[in-house]
Amino acid sequence: MTDGTVVGTAHHDPSDEAGGEPATLSGQAKGVPSWRHRFATVGPYALLGLGALLAAVSAQAVMNVGEQYIAAVLTVAALALQVWWSADGRRRTVHGPAPQLYYLLRWALGFALSWCNPIFAIYALTGYYDADLLLPRHLVRPALLATAITMAGSNAGGLPPAEGMHWLAFIALLTLHSGLALGFHHIAVKESEHAAALRSANDRLARALQENAGLHAQLLLQAREAGVADERRRLAAEIHDTLAQGLTGIVAQLRAASGTIDPAATHDHIERASDLARHSLQEARRSVQNLSPGQLEHDPLPTALKKIAAAWAEQTAVRAELTVTGTVEPLHHEIEATLLRIAQEALTNVARHAGAQRTGVTLSYMDDEVSLDIRDDGRGFDPHSLPPHDSTGGFGLGGMRARVERVAGTIDIESEPGLGTALSVRVPLVSHE
Structure with a gap:
């Protein structure tokens, strides 16, 4: 062999x-x-x-x-x-x-x-x-x-x-x-x-x-919980920015109506209160449906901000000016909605707390970012003395900070007692396309 x-x-x-x-x-x-x-x-x-x-x-x-x-x-x-x-x-x-x-x-x-x-x-x-x-x-x-x-x-x-x-x-x-x-x-x-x-x-x-499958399932559960919590925060912020501000305006108009004996002035205040109620109802519906603010439905962001500033000035009798710099271009709807809501909240805070005579709003388009600056000549405050509610996630300054961080932006506040307040927001320039 x-x-x-x-x-x-x-x-x-x-x-x-x-x-x-x-x-x-x-x-x-x-x-x-x-x-x-x-x-x-x-x-x-x-x-x-x-x-x-x-x-x-x-x-x-x-x-x-x-x-x-x-x-x-x-x-x-x-x-x-x-x-x-x-x-x-x-x-x-x-x-x-x-x-x-x-x-x-x-x-x-x-x-x-x-x-x-x-x-x-x-x-x-x-x-x-x-x-x-x-x-x-x-x-x-x-x-x-x-x-x-x-x-x-x-x-x-x-x-x-x-x-x-x-x-x-x-x-x-x-x-x-x-x-x-x-x-x-x-x-x-x-x-x-x-x-x-x-x-x-x-x-x-x-x-x-098998372990990864378990971790994946756990991450999905956590993601769902985080999504639910984020949606709750979004709705809470939207309700604050729409219903709460609208109700505040309605209360102010009704107080003004009750404080005057002129029938024409009373009727004018009541009409404004009715308009605010209808507008707040529309915005509440849009918030539930997660749609962009009604002001941006037909107008670009600068025009919407101009109208908001004008309406706010008429309601508060505080002078407000809007300045736009740079080349205006359509932004992603979430970026525009964030800037619009922050402007509304900032102007509401000025009306409530600042006691200002003049307010300036500046919208600046730069190469890779957009900035929104709101200044007033009011009484100012010490930013380091903010209560925890406002500094950690309420619907005032904390709510604005949460909105900005959601779109990868930053917010800075400069203020001193008696010297007014300056709020500066910077977000990425993400075009509509």
Whole structure:
């Protein structure tokens, strides 16, 4: 036989040494191809039959009568061994006493048959393919060397070698068979270890994916909660900027109406209160529907600010001027809505608290940002003495700060008692397109 048959040397699964669950020959051990289990079941029968057939054909040439009888008896014994193993051995756990005994007896029969007729090495060849399936790891290499002795003796012309040249041929072939068997076994072991590492990595990856799925679900829940909270804050701010300011204006107009005896003036104040009520109702509906302020529905931002400043000046009798600098361009609707609402809130704060005589509003378009500055000459205040409600998220200065931060902008307040107040808002210039 040629040494090329060694290429099929099987690999040993190192997980068997780790105390894992024992595999059975009838099942598929971890990392072992199914064809090897099928070969371990039917292969010995086929190789024994082929070896016996070829040995019978060549019996007259290579065996005497005594060797022929011995070979026949050994062949029957080998067949009986295979029948016993097929009937009972597949139910035995791998690497137990029974598989080791089976391998030893099979090797001994193969060696003896090859001694009678070298052609029986065909049967002994099975020792290369299932050593790691039947034996513990520390016995695999000795078993491969024992099989290599049988194969080398067969290739050298039979055992024992007859003369010096036969011995040299036997040693050379034994070296070749041993090197190939052990080399392929080493490669198979490394591949098996690599496969085991890959399985472990895949298991860790599967666990990580499960954890990520849990984290993803948790993040989705948190995102929903954050979205709900953000929507609540938005609605609260919109209600403050629409209903609260409208109601404040209505109350002011009704007080003015009740404080005058002129029927015409009273009627004028009541009409203004009615207009404020209708406007507040419209804005409340728009806020619930998350639409842009009504002032921006038909007018660009500068025009809307001009109208707001004019209406505010008429209501409060405080002079208000709007100045626009830079090249005006349509902005993203959320940017424009933010600037408009902040202007409304700032003017409301001026009317409530500043006691000002003059207010200036400046809208500046720059290269990459838009600024809104609102100044008054009122009584001013100390920004560091603001109560927590206004400084941390109420609907006054804190509400304006929250609106600006939502669009990645900044807000600065400068004020001193008796010197008025200046509020400056800067937001990114995000065009409508």
